Amino acid sequence: MIKLKNALVDVATSSLPRSPGTSLHRQLFVVLRDEIVRGTYSASGVLPKEESLCERFGVSRITVRRALADLAAQGLVERRHGLGTFVLQDRLPLMRPRPSLSLIDSLRQTAAETQVQVLQVEQIEAPLDVAALLHLAPGEKAVHALRLRSMGGTPVMLSDAWVPAHLGKQVTAASLRKQALYEILLAQGVKFGRVIQEITAEVSDPIRAKLMQTEVGAPLLKIVRLMHDLDARPVQYITVTMTPERSRILMDIPGETVNTLSAGQFVHEVAHKATS
Known part of the structure; x- marks a missing residue:
């Protein structure tokens, strides 16, 4: 020690x-x-x-x-x-607050506490990795929505979301200014079930640096979520980018799930050196 x-x-x-x-x-x-x-x-x-x-x-x-x-x-x-x-x-921040919200309640709170700027909404073919995760057929389109959320004029979240086209008919720039994406999906009868989440880090490129009002090369938190409905069908793929100086991720893992993947898992990807 x-x-x-x-x-x-x-x-x-x-x-x-x-x-x-x-x-x-x-x-x-x-x-x-x-x-x-x-x-x-x-x-x-x-x-x-x-x-x-x-x-x-x-x-x-x-x-x-x-x-x-x-x-x-x-x-x-x-x-x-x-x-x-x-x-x-x-x-200075005092004791870190105890997380007490469900995923949907957390999304609702984020929508209520921030102001949204809809940067882009389009219906196009998704990238191959996103299409595979959303179980899209070759050539099948998806709705892509890019939004920036701010608090008091300061950017805190850049959200890059994809939903299958048949679920994204009501997803427009106008609707996203009035409702969060999850609310639009709920209104269509989607009931959220399993969520797969990955937390990583990346450096800001010139575009993200400008949007998030930080420096090029500055560290960013990156959260990727693949959300399913109650029948285990993928309904949304979303990437959320935040700056660690303004945001953090808070989790509370119940004791009964501590020995399951719900508690998270460290995944390492290290290239093995070739031996002669």
Whole structure:
């Protein structure tokens, strides 16, 4: 345990990588934000001085100052001239709330708390992987809907959904501005059953970075859901993209399902090196 802790300290005190993608000041912002949220500075209430951060991460003072400015813009710290950078304790998240909503209730809450912008609705042939998961015949079309949800003008979710064409007749840009997609399907008599979900991460490309108001190469949370009806027929394939600085995924696994796949499973895909 001590060796692991020392190893983590060594990693945390090493220089930030000089690699293409996310800028150094953004990487430093993410590291410091996570340390603040975890309570690393709760005892003193003050972040290390700029010189110390420069030495710890091997970056310039201008990089440190840009990262601290981003933290201040997020309302996590207050910079006091000549005194330092102080954590705003009243702005930090307290105990994580206990999830208490079903999937449908969670979708309903998301729809109620956010404002939707319908970016695209079209009926086209789905990509091969999506078509296979939705059990679409060759050449069969599906309804594709791309939406951006925001809170107070800040983007929080980019939703990319596909439904079989026979279920998507009522899915239009106008209807999606009034109702969430799941509500449209429910109104057609669809009753949701099994849900297969995968959680991964990806980096933002220029299009997603612009929509989500983040940097190109910034990390994104990616949730893929394949939803079925009560007869185990796939009715919706949806990909939801979020930024980890604004959103997180909260789960509560009942004890009776802890030994089932409902509790989740780690899946690793590592290429095996060829041996001579």
